[in-house]
Amino acid sequence: MKVHQVSAVINACLGIIRNPATQQVLLASRPAGKVLAGYWEFPGGKLEAGENVFQALQRELSEELGIWVELAAMTQIGDLEHQYPHGLAKLALIVIESWSGELTACEGQELYWSTLDPKTTVAPLLPTTAKIFELLTQ
Numbered sequence: 593m594k595v596h597q598v599s600a601v602i603n604a605c606l607g608i609i610r611n612p613a614t615q616q617v618l619l620a621s622r623p624a625g626k627v628l629a630g631y632w633e634f635p636g637g638k639l640e641a642g643e644n645v646f647q648a649l650q651r652e653l654s655e656e657l658g659i660w661v662e663l664a665a666m667t668q669i670g671d672l673e674h675q676y677p678h679g680l681a682k683l684a685l686i687v688i689e690s691w692s693g694e695l696t697a698c699e700g701q702e703l704y705w706s707t708l709d710p711k712t713t714v715a716p717l718l719p720t721t722a723k724i725f726e727l728l729t730q
Contacts, residue, residue: 599679600680601680601682602638602679602681602682603639603682604637604638604648604682605636605637605639605645605648605649605652606634606683606684606686606720606724607634607636607652607653607661607688608634608728609634609635609653609688609691610687610688611689611705612690614705615707616705616706616707616708617705617706617708617728618703618706619632619633619634619705619706619713619714619717620634620635620656620697620703621702621703621714622701622718623700623701624700627676627678628676628718631716631718631721632704632713632714632715632716632717632718632721633718633720633721635652635653635656636648636652637652645668645686646663649666649686650663650666655698655699656698656701657697658694658698659693659694659696660691660693661690665689665690665691667686667687668684668686668687669685669686669727670727671685672685672724674720674723685724685727708725708728709725709729710722710725710726
């Protein structure tokens with residue numbers, strides 16, 4: 593008898609934080625001790641019970657980057673799914689162009705303002721980050 597292991601589903605939100613003056617986007621490295629540590633991604637994280645994607649992103653950006661984003665400053669531009677070895681990531685993609693507070697790497701991650709050209713940015717990018725770069729440049 594064959595047993596099929598069901599992959600975990602990871603419901604998460606990503607903040608595509610864009611500097612309106614330069615059109616660069618903020619990337620963060622995954623800190624040591626996390627799955628895929630060292631890879632670069634858009635900031636964000638998993639939804640907690642009772643949160644919608646905007647509330648979750650507001651909380652995550654406060655925890656990870658020390659910034660506050662008003663719900664009205666968030667625009668969801670789509671969703672993306674990707675099967676990682678550890679689970680199926682279901683990601684809400686949310687653009688942010690205004691926030692309050694000073695960007696701070698609160699979890700020991702590195703931060704990098706990137707152009708939308710994946711050939712000239714930091715590496716390695718998470719597969720979902722590379723896909724988002726493609727979507728943003730189309």
